[in-house]
Amino acid sequence: MNNCTERIYNGLVKENPTFVLMLGMCPTLAVTTSAVNGVGMGLSTTVVLVLSNMLISMLRKIIPDSVRMPAFIVVVASFVTIVQFLLQGFVPSLYDSLGLYIPLIVVNCIILGRAESYASKNPVLPSIFDGIGMGLGFTVGLAAIGMVRELIGTGAVFGQQILPLADAAAGKGGYVPVTIFILPPGAFLVLAFLVALQNKAKINAAKKGKKAVGSTGCQEGCASCGNSACVGKIFPTGNEK
């Protein structure tokens, strides 16, 4: 079981998908207008990730290598469709606020990335725990960004009013919400500062002579990282160099 806890630690801290690997940026920025939305999106992705890791790991000896990417995509898309129906049926308010981004879990780099780099090479149990770890890491990342944006943008966290709002009509002083933080520009700004904080920590660690944590992350997003799930071809053309 030591291996399983190691996988969860790896997903939460060492290779945190949001802050270290910088994967799955589209939902990270789009749905984090409130902490609740962030957690909802994170948990939906976790469910898809765990189930797809499990199934792909079970099928890893059956799926031929040359058609593995289309096979992975079909597996992931099926689970996403199931999750979409469950949300629509049981949590309609969350379904409405996440909207288009639920079906777009299919193209989230984290899921195909884990399928390609971990689940297709490892046994079922570690793959499940890898999915749980990565999913929780993603959820924590989204919740952190959502909390910061919600707190500055509305003065609340998880819908609970923390900072008392100013009321000019009643002459009551208090917090004036900075609405731009729950609008699109706020998403970029909060993420910029969180990544900068992390860089700062890395630089400090390097100055003290320690090895920087998670230096393997691809800082430039999916396009430049070597992960073949992100940049690879879905169907092999047979004339690659």
Place this chain on the structure above:
Amino acid sequence: MKELLIIAIGSALVNNVVLSQFLGICPFLGVSKKVDTAAGMGGAVVFVITIASFVTGLIYKFILSPLGFEYLQTIVFILIIAALVQFVEMFLKKAMPPLYNALGVYLPLITTNCAVLGVALTNVQKEYNILQGVIYGIGTSIGFLIAIVIMAGIREKIEYNDISESFQGTPIVLVTATLMAIAFCGFSGLI
């Protein structure tokens, strides 16, 4: 005609795909170091989204909808897009080598660009017909082209600036994106 114009302008500027819908962030951050490559990527995206919104529109209208298989749309669309990208790549290689040399490198990257799937799904969600869907696709992808080229232009300029150590790399790019997003908020009164 007026309605189509509103769809085109609305998708290109007002609801810009990158800066207000957050689709296609990965190439926006990853392939925006030089104006040339950014324009190449943008061109490839325009090409693929236009074709993809047409093909997925046809398939939805004439195959999925009459048979009652609407719930399969996510699975079917992603496979169509993946196959289409590779088909376009092979076709360009044979038929138009100059265009292939300009766009070829970026084509495989587009499959995982969520803007393509996003456009296909939005067309269904908003119940656009095929013409409206294609116009929406063209508008969205031109919005992507505008955003990524502007971003690349700014990044070429800030490359030589003295940026505080912890903001180098991704953070300063994200701050730039913030300012661009604020500027694009100004378009919201346009329609």
